[in-house]
């Protein structure tokens with residue numbers, strides 16, 4: 001059996017590596033920030049203030065219901081337009097425009113500058129002072145933002161697979177019945193990699209494995225396209241495997257008794273039972289801390305019933321979630337040991353599983369495989385060449401093909417250099433070996449299987465903006 005090395009320790013435990021990853025990877029990807037309706041953006045003339053990767057962002061719905069987004073930063077002297085404490089939950093409010101509290105520069109909901117008081121006689125060109133734009137799109141009732149819009153690919157490409165495989169669940173029509181929020185002491189990649197493999201399901205989730213027996217098989221042979229069957233007599237993720245709720249309309253006969261799941265990289269995971277959907281959003285906060293929101297979505301006709309009670313699904317998901325977070329926190333503590341350098345992936349996990357981040361990063365690395373000693377040799381040579389030529393190492397790394405490469409390569413480079421303390425660069429070093437193409441994996445094949453419980457009605461997570 002051949003194991004494949006996982007990403008190096010530094011990327012899970014080093015605050016500086018996390019800062020680089022935030023800047024060079026996460027801020028260059030779409031981030032799911034919640035549900036359109038939970039954020040009040042299903043109405044017109046609304047503003048939601050959300051925190052994304054340590055940035056405060058305004059998402060607005062204009063008079064026509066079109067979504068816009070911008071940084072929560074006034075173009076005049078930088079005041080926050082909606083003063084927001086770091087770590088605060090979403091603020092939701094109605095607004096026809098956005099007025100800065102400092103000197104009253106006022107912006108339209110699309111971010112354009114409407115008024116800059118007492119500058120009428122000057123040369124302020126309003127078109128040059130619109131708010132710093134953030135890209136925003138909605139899919140399946142979820143709001144996604146991209147904080148570097150100049151490099152954003154269309155969201156449609158990201159969700160193409162989920163859009164197809166989960167079409168019958170009509171995600172956009174579902175409403176939040178319960179939200180469970182967890183503050184987990186683990187790097188977001190630990191959580192994501194755990195979520196996207198079922199190698200651990202047998203040991204970590206005995207109840208889930210009894211409900212879905214094939215989960216106990218090491219994660220092999222799971223046909224996610226067809227959905228994963230429950231044990232005889234069970235058809236949903238509750239303690240009993242059944243519920244009083246009806247299956248979602250539109251499901252085919254298989255979907256009424258099976259479980260499906262999809263990943264929308266990097267921070268949304270969707271697990272679909274016949275009567276409800278568990279949607280997980282990850283919010284990386286620190287290198288060893290991730291806030292996770294688990295929303296349970298139901299058909300509106302179920303929430304409308306006076307007898308609606310999501311506790312059966314909520315209790316089950318909360319149990320499974322806490323099992324996951326506990327093992328993730330254990331992994332994080334173990335990774336923090338000086339004895340740990342990197343982990344390993346079993347080959348049977350490769351198609352869909354724990355190598356989530358690895359698989360996503362590899363294509364971004366321009367074909368450079370990260371996972372064996374040979375690569376350390378390559379990286380050492382890169383470093384040696386850079387040092388010999390007194391070049392900026394980053395320039396060498398960028399030449400590999402993608403900024404995201406820097407994050408992983410920096411860490412490996414430091415490790416390679418650390419091994420070579422006192423090692424004089426060899427002027428006769430052989431040229432770099434050719435870069436081998438990487439076997440790519442369909443990102444859509446990465447998904448997972450478990451869920452959680454709601455404790456907070458969706459809207460209660462927000463606080464109202466001041467009137468304006």
Ligand code: FES
Nearest residue numbers: 074076077100103
């Ligand atoms: S800082 Fe916003 S109007 Fe002056």
Ligand SMILES: [Fe+2]
Nearest residue numbers: 194205324450
């Ligand atoms: Fe799990």
